[in-house]
Amino acid sequence: MNKRNSLKATALALVAGVFTQPKTSHAASGELWFPGDPPQHKLVYQVNRADPDYINHILGSLRAMVVQYGDNVALAVVAFGPGIHLLATRPERPVSLEARQRIVGFANDYGVELVACGNTLTGLGWGADRVVSQARIEEVGASALMTYQEKGYAYIAW
Structure with missing residues (x-):
């Protein structure tokens, strides 16, 4: 086979391979993910207790997710x-104070979105100045959880 025919055969094999590959998800296909691409993983945590051990478990889980997935979550x-x-x-x-500094650090350093329930704030008689500036206030916290899930976020509650 001459060079020209060899190149044609190689090109044909490549094209045929592209069209006969099974459809797979981005993650399962082994395709490369680059920083700046939309994250492949999404996770929302519900925090509804002030217990120190409970909060430390959530903060530890956030850390583990950042370590495992980096910018891909x-x-x-x-x-x-x-x-x-x-x-x-x-x-x-x-x-x-350490727990509050850690949650703010996750927001500042890793882009973790923080949402405070407006109804809870109202019930406590608190204004927006009573929550960290990194948090946005949503009128109904449960509604925010639902919205995240509708956007494809997995939901974690302890």
Whole structure:
């Protein structure tokens, strides 16, 4: 076979291979993911308790997700009920300064979205100044969880 026919045969084999490959998801296909691409993984955490061990488990899980997936995961934390104290500038429940600094660090350093429940704030008589500036306030925290799930986020609650 001469060079020209060899090139034609190679090109034909490549084209045939492209069209006969099974359809697979982006992640399962082994395709490369590059920083700046939309994340392949999405996870939203519900925080509804102010218990220190509970909060530390959630913070540990956030850290593990960042370590495992880096920029290839979108993370969100929705706080309501007693969990709102994790996002408070002056919590009235026993939430450590370290835990509050860690959650703010996740928002600042890794883009973790923080959401505070407006109904919980109203019930406590708190204004927007009582939550960290990195958090956005949604009127209904449960609604924010639902919206994240509708956008393809997996939902984690302890």
